[in-house]
Amino acid sequence: MGVKGLQSFMERCCPQACVTVNLREMARRHAANSQQGFTTTADTISPTLVVDGMACLRHWYSCRDWVCGGQWKEYIDVLKSWVEVFTSAGIRLVFFFDGVVEEQKRPEWVKRRRRVNGEVSKMFGYIKEHGEQPGRELFCLPSGLATFTPFALRSMGQQVFCTVREADYEIASYARQHGSMGILGQDSDFIIYDSAPYLSVAKLRINSLTTVMYDRQRLCQTIGLPVTQLPLLACLLGNDVVSEEQMQHIRNIAMATYRKNQPAPHSAAPQGQVVLAVSQLVSSLWNREEEEPGLVPQSLNLSAPDTEVLQKGIRSYVLPGQKGLELGEDISAPPSASAFETYVSSEILKACREKHIAAEGFMVYNVVCAGVTECSNTLEDEEDAELLPQALVYKPCRQQIYGLLLLLGHDGSTVDLPAIREWFVFPGNPLREPDMVQPVPVSLPCDRPSLDLLWFSTGPEVSALRLTAFLSIFECLKLSELHGVIDDSLLAALCLVTYIVLQVQTLSQEDVDAYLSQAVCLRLKSPEELQQIELPLLSSRAVQLGSLYVRGLSHLLGANTASGCPLPSAALMPWHSFDGRLFHSKYLLAHSGTETTKLLDSDQSCLSLFLQLRVKLTEICRKRGRILPSRPNAPQQRPKTTRHRHTGWSPGGGEAWRGRRDEAGGHRHERGWRERGDERRNQSEYENRKQSQPPKQSSGRSYNNRGRYQLAPSWSLPPAPGT
Structure with a gap:
């Protein structure tokens, strides 16, 4: 999900922060800069791209058939070709896949699953009506694609990690700690993390190895915020930790103030205006001397539960080794024993x-x-x-x-x-x-x-x-x-x-x-x-x-x-x-x-x-x-x-x-x-x-005690067709 409306805001209202880049050139510059630095580890010298595997699945699965269960041999060939393009450009790939669903994000996980169920229902309705596969507007990934893709990549000699906590966090942490050239994914949370440059897989042109980089520094220059205030902005806009509903009243206040101070509001779409309004609110809060970096501003007048969830959301963006947002909890610590x-x-x-x-x-x-x-x-x-x-x-x-x-x-x-x-x-x-x-x-x-x-x-x-x-x-x-x-x-x-x-x-x-x-x-x-x-x-x-x-x-x-x-x-x-x-x-x-x-x-x-x-x-x-x-x-x-x-x-x-x-x-x-x-x-x-x-x-359990699923009668085994 990422940050509600942030990426579309950058594309529509802040185009200077959406920079087209050539990954081959990025890799050359990254390798040269690493060799000139003080570190000499293989990770810093080799231009490494950290790949959000879950975000890439829809782009990798380009096979004609998708409703019948998957064209797996063809899919393997697609993956091999995709990896080879980067390898031939001297770019090392490291893949991450979601390994857990954190309980704080379970409601959002459920919400998405229910939505996809509706899409699957429409897909079956189309098949029964027309006897053919529907168009891409009803596209659903073949079942099991996320399960088996990591094994496919490992069989190709690629380094693959399955996460033990929130995947975005582990991806951003790895990219920061290993000096990676970038993160290839499709999640605006990567704009908020102080990590490697965020590169769009949706905008990737594999033949030319070009894509769009979302530049957080240029974003901050446009909206008038220092990068240290991006986590608070993200949480007030709504993300996977802090739902839109929880901070709706804050956004309402921000929009009222924005309209009052802007007789001729920005021509951005409504959601873009919300981003600008909340940015101005955050900027005004942090300009007050009594506020301390890393804390939820008291002037927001939040209830204790809302303050707690907002602090939790801000903390979710603090990566290992970062300073300035110590809020009393080590998010990098492994989960407690069960x-x-x-x-x-x-x-x-x-x-x-x-x-x-x-x-x-x-x-x-x-x-x-x-x-x-x-x-x-x-x-x-x-x-x-x-x-x-x-x-x-x-x-x-x-x-x-x-x-x-x-x-x-x-x-x-x-x-x-x-x-x-x-x-x-x-x-x-x-x-x-x-x-x-x-x-x-x-x-x-x-x-x-x-x-x-x-x-x-x-x-x-x-x-x-x-x-x-x-x-x-x-x-x-x-x-x-x-x-x-x-x-x-x-x-x-x-x-x-x-x-x-x-x-x-x-x-x-x-x-x-x-x-x-x-x-x-x-x-x-x-x-x-x-x-x-x-x-x-x-x-x-x-x-x-x-x-x-x-x-x-x-x-x-x-x-x-x-x-x-x-x-x-x-x-x-x-x-x-x-x-x-x-x-x-x-x-x-x-x-x-x-x-x-x-x-x-x-x-x-x-x-x-x-x-x-x-x-x-x-x-x-x-x-x-x-x-x-x-x-x-x-x-x-x-x-x-x-x-x-x-x-x-x-x-x-x-x-x-x-x-x-x-x-x-x-x-x-x-x-x-x-x-x-x-x-x-x-x-x-x-x-x-x-x-x-x-x-x-x-043998063979029936489902539903009320009799809607009954055991099949005991048939005699007839000859199989054609035998």
């Missing part, structure tokens, strides 16, 4: 923190050190009542991840163990408070080991135990037979699809065939071939299934980290087992009754591997009482689209999308998630999940 840290050893805590900061782990740091975890928006259709939200699909495995982390470190009793606070976004969740989720013990076929043994010990027995723990979390222990027989990425894909089938009773044989066939065929396709796939239309259901899979990969990553990493992290990355357009094409093929041979691109090796995976999945499901029905559901091709030239998709008969509700054996749509409101909290079958239940009872 109750959850008592359940693990100091060695585990240290390893969790190190993995988190180095972007090598996922989920475990926040669980162990703070007892909280969150997940942003996912592409989910609130009107599709037959598919569970991913937050509920993966809740049982998360409970076991929590159990593995916290219960292996003490006596195994859950009586006194506090619940994990989950902030997971999905349609119908008002996000007024977190869901309190209890850890569940992992059923291991051996004596309960310690978490330290699982993480730090070596030897074949420990390696086998790690794999057992990982597969047990997803109730797929039988898949250990395939470890070393098939690629790790395919083992992970099979584990994930099997888990989804066990949890989501409405999945059909055709859905499974789409998942597995695309995972098998992806290995043989180049990014260029994947880009050439043309889809005759889009299925809103396939869009949601694609996002469900990618979110599942992040849960595999969390379980792998918690289990001591039995699989290499690279095997769990989406570019090794998923492509959105490929999956969508396989979904349409499978549901149109295409022969299995054609589904596997008429490649005998792919067909053989596909059948091997499907047999193993079917075997596990049968033992759990889960029999997959065949329910082909071919959509009607839109007249304006062309025939699929790469997969041979041919539309079958059947009802059009909007008229298929009553189709026999089809997928029904009932009341949407928002209409059901808080009924989502009736989740006792998840929260009271017990490992002691017989396998048949514990």
Whole structure:
């Protein structure tokens, strides 16, 4: 969010502070100045650009498809090319990604998530109405992009940090301490920090390496403030710490005074006039002799709570080593210990923190050190009542991840163990408070080991135990037979699809065939071939299934980290087992009754591997009482689209999308998630999940005790399409 209206004010009313710069030239000047100085460290000599990774995601993901789950191989190529441009210019990149959501910013986080939910709802409405991807005005990042991008950059040899506190603060701190040439991002808070120059990623022209630098010195000259007063200005205008509403009365006073003293007000837009008015107010306050630098002026006549929050906001801009704003709190100090840290050893805590900061782990740091975890928006259709939200699909495995982390470190009793606070976004969740989720013990076929043994010990027995723990979390222990027989990425894909089938009773044989066939065929396709796939239309259901899979990969990553990493992290990355357009094409093929041979691109090796995976999945499901029905559901091709030239998709008969509700054996749509409101909290079958239940009872939970989600009937397994 940054500072309300400040950046637009600079662009519209203070153009002299928006300077077009050439990053190559900046790098040369920075290197020359560093060599002439007294410091000789590598960081100061090498021109380093600190990159706000979260702000860059929308600019990095330039792939044509975004609703189908992500074109991950193409995305990796885009990232490589982007990095190479800077490397060839002699610029070293250091990336930062958000690793925590600080509680003081939770309300703003919730506000943004609700807004994006509305955009996702419009996106699905468009897809169902037109059968195609909407324009960029409804663009949403593919689910999981922020999770997997740090791993992608690390695989390219880049230095990546995942933050343990507010990301803007850590970025500004690093840039200041290491003498970086600039900060590349899109957040006006970087104008306020006394750190490296703030460079706009939105204005970046990658071919010429030019962008706009927002010059804080020129800004201050224009509005008549010293730079030391920028933090107070930012807080009075409104930022992530001090909301607009809290200081609205101060801005009203400033505007009244401004209009009184300016018979002919500045021609700026209303928000620009607010910036000028508040700047004049701040300047008048600090010109009084009784005011001390760094304190909230008493003449503002704020209440004690407002004074406290304003001081907190000002403090948030004070970087380590800076003088002049000592307000009694060391913001650079690490977060205090939580109750959850008592359940693990100091060695585990240290390893969790190190993995988190180095972007090598996922989920475990926040669980162990703070007892909280969150997940942003996912592409989910609130009107599709037959598919569970991913937050509920993966809740049982998360409970076991929590159990593995916290219960292996003490006596195994859950009586006194506090619940994990989950902030997971999905349609119908008002996000007024977190869901309190209890850890569940992992059923291991051996004596309960310690978490330290699982993480730090070596030897074949420990390696086998790690794999057992990982597969047990997803109730797929039988898949250990395939470890070393098939690629790790395919083992992970099979584990994930099997888990989804066990949890989501409405999945059909055709859905499974789409998942597995695309995972098998992806290995043989180049990014260029994947880009050439043309889809005759889009299925809103396939869009949601694609996002469900990618979110599942992040849960595999969390379980792998918690289990001591039995699989290499690279095997769990989406570019090794998923492509959105490929999956969508396989979904349409499978549901149109295409022969299995054609589904596997008429490649005998792919067909053989596909059948091997499907047999193993079917075997596990049968033992759990889960029999997959065949329910082909071919959509009607839109007249304006062309025939699929790469997969041979041919539309079958059947009802059009909007008229298929009553189709026999089809997928029904009932009341949407928002209409059901808080009924989502009736989740006792998840929260009271017990490992002691017989396998048949514990397979595939239904959602909502009031009967809107029922278990699928026990079907006989028919022949798969084309076999």
